[in-house]
Amino acid sequence: MARRSVLALAALTLPAGCASVHRSLNTIGPRSVPPAPSPSAPPPPPSPSPTSSPSLSAPPSKTAATHPAAAPSPPKSDGRGGPVPFTPGKLMLGSYLALGGLSLNESLALRRRQLGREQRIVHRFYPWDGYVPTSEPDVSRHSVLMVSWHGTAYSRINDGSSDELIASVARKLAGMKRPILLRWGWEMNGDWFEWDGSHNGQDPGAYVKAWRRIHGIFRRHGATDVAWVWSPNWNSAPAAAWNKFQRYYPGDDYVDWVGVSGYDFYDESPATLFSAVAGAYGSRKPIILSETAAVDLGVHTKARWIKKLSAWAAKTPSLGAVVWFDTDTQDGTDHNFRPDTDAEALAAYRTMVRSGRFTG
Numbered sequence: 001m002a003r004r005s006v007l008a009l010a011a012l013t014l015p016a017g018c019a020s021v022h023r024s025l026n027t028i029g030p031r032s033v034p035p036a037p038s039p040s041a042p043p044p045p046p047s048p049s050p051t052s053s054p055s056l057s058a059p060p061s062k063t064a065a066t067h068p069a070a071a072p073s074p075p076k077s078d079g080r081g082g083p084v085p086f087t088p089g090k091l092m093l094g095s096y097l098a099l100g101g102l103s104l105n106e107s108l109a110l111r112r113r114q115l116g117r118e119q120r121i122v123h124r125f126y127p128w129d130g131y132v133p134t135s136e137p138d139v140s141r142h143s144v145l146m147v148s149w150h151g152t153a154y155s156r157i158n159d160g161s162s163d164e165l166i167a168s169v170a171r172k173l174a175g176m177k178r179p180i181l182l183r184w185g186w187e188m189n190g191d192w193f194e195w196d197g198s199h200n201g202q203d204p205g206a207y208v209k210a211w212r213r214i215h216g217i218f219r220r221h222g223a224t225d226v227a228w229v230w231s232p233n234w235n236s237a238p239a240a241a242w243n244k245f246q247r248y249y250p251g252d253d254y255v256d257w258v259g260v261s262g263y264d265f266y267d268e269s270p271a272t273l274f275s276a277v278a279g280a281y282g283s284r285k286p287i288i289l290s291e292t293a294a295v296d297l298g299v300h301t302k303a304r305w306i307k308k309l310s311a312w313a314a315k316t317p318s319l320g321a322v323v324w325f326d327t328d329t330q331d332g333t334d335h336n337f338r339p340d341t342d343a344e345a346l347a348a349y350r351t352m353v354r355s356g357r358f359t360g
Contacts, residue, residue: 082227082256083179084144086286086320090360091313093353094121094146094323096291098330099338104138111326114340115350120360121146121181123290123323128152129165134172144179146229146290146323151185151195154203157210166214170221183229183290184214187261189236189245197243204247211250231259231290234273245277252284257320259290263337264305267297270312282318293325293337294345302345310352320360 077085097107097119104122112118122139126132128150139145149169156162173180188207191198200206211230218226232245249255258281262273278287294305313319328336339349352358 080256080284081286081320083225084181084227084256086257087360088317089357091319091358092120092144092321092360093117093358094123094144094321095119095326096123096125096323098327100329107326108138114346115353117354119143121321121323123148126150126169129162132169132172134175136176141178144181145176146181146183147173148183148186148290151188151193151210153194154200154206154210157213158206163217166217167221170218170223173218173226174221174223177225179225179227181229181257181288182226183231183259185211186231186259186290187233188248189232189243191237197248198238202240202242204242207248208250212254215250215254227256228254229257229259229288229290230255231261231288232277234260234262234277246280249281255285257288258282258285259288261291262289263292263325264294264297265335267301267305270305270309274312274316278316278318282316285318286320287316287318288321288323289319290321290323291325292322294339295335295337296341300344302339302341303348306339306345306348306352310348310355310357313352314355314357322358 077087080086095111097104097111099107099110102110108119108122118140121144122136123146124136124139125148129152136145152162157166173182185195185207187193188196188204190196193199195207197204197207215228230248230250232248236243236245258277260274260277262268262270264273273292274287274289281287292309294302294309296302309322313322324339325337326339328338330337340346
């Protein structure tokens with residue numbers, strides 16, 4: 001796949017309702033392209049309560065009806081995650097949904113029928129200085145809205161010239177009056193975005209300064225329902241010492257969740273894609289797979305990778321959410337990231353997301 005270019009961001013300036021494969025500004029998301037595993041290789045081109053329960057409870061006995069036992073207390077947050085709390089042992093399922101020929105509501109309905117459950121997280125992409133909505137009526141109030149907000153050159157933030165733009169977005173998100181996972185300037189350790197270190201003088205410190213400035217402006221404008229998601233790519237491009245993902249970390253006081261993007265373009269295992277980031281931050285912050293999906297690399301490969309992901313999630317206690325990049329319309333790639341490209345893959349995905357681990 002060709003590496004994602006900044007030119008792809010031009011699609012985000014289309015007016016809402018434009019008749020293109022990307023239906024609106026809110027459903028357009030540039031695809032991140034993880035680099036090949038080789039350090040020297042460039043990156044490749046790139047539903048709240050369930051509608052049916054996986055297992056039904058037996059009806060209570062007469063004795064139980066007369067002397068009901070106390071219901072077990074639901075798992076509680078351990079205090080991490082900010083406005084979107086992390087509950088140990090409970091994973092939230094989410095998706096970025098952009099299915100060819102379907103609206104967001106139609107896509108959500110399709111997945112509801114297939115999976116027997118709702119999406120706990122609905123992922124949207126907003127441009128840096130284009131249209132940002134004041135509400136998301138298609139996203140249920142029982143679901144968490146995750147917003148990936150494009151970045152820009154660090155200097156445009158750090159010199160103060162974007163303060164009013166940032167404040168405007170802060171006020172809009174605050175006005176939604178709902179918990180929001182905000183993922184600003186993701187994959188900053190790649191070399192395919194305007195806001196990555198390679199395009200900003202190889203200066204991760206300037207990224208940290210920009211992040212903290214945005215964070216401060218949001219706080220001053222009352223955007224206290226925002227949970228901050230810092231989200232590097234699973235590996236860095238270039239794989240140079242200055243570009244290690246740890247160098248971009250804004251600090252524990254400025255981050256609520258740590259995300260990571262990773263796809264099995266070269267048949268990488270979930271452990272290869274996600275364990276480095278989870279190991280570096282999982283003891284302090286909940287981890288979210290903010291962009292992931294399996295691609296078809298041959299017969300049975302998508303189902304097999306989903307099963308591996310389920311197994312990795314089961315043994316990774318710091319993991320709090322998995323957000324699938326669920327689309328067949330991504331520009332610049334022939335890959336189909338949908339989990340229902342074949343019956344075996346859909347069955348594996350359904351089994352994973354209906355398991356006891358995915359009840360957050």
